[in-house]
Amino acid sequence: MFSEFLAGSTRCSRTSCQESAAWEIVWRNPKIHGPEREKIWLSCPDHKVFFEGYLGQRGFPVRAVALSGEGA
Numbered sequence: 001m002f003s004e005f006l007a008g009s010t011r012c013s014r015t016s017c018q019e020s021a022a023w024e025i026v027w028r029n030p031k032i033h034g035p036e037r038e039k040i041w042l043s044c045p046d047h048k049v050f051f052e053g054y055l056g057q058r059g060f061p062v063r064a065v066a067l068s069g070e071g072a
């Protein structure tokens, strides 16, 4: 599984990945989480597609927010 999100960490959440995160992968499991209980994984550019696919396959609402996109 994936390492837990740590506040202040900017490392990709993918197990064994040491890259810096460029994206917040914001997701929720509708079966166990209410609308206010969003979870955040951090992702490097290479793993953004992996996380979106992993969560999307399960039917979880997921969106990616760029960490560096201050004006976006």
Ligand SMILES: [Zn+2]
Residues within 6 Å of the ligand: 012, 013, 014, 017, 018, 019, 043, 044, 045, 046, 047
């Ligand atoms: Zn990664």
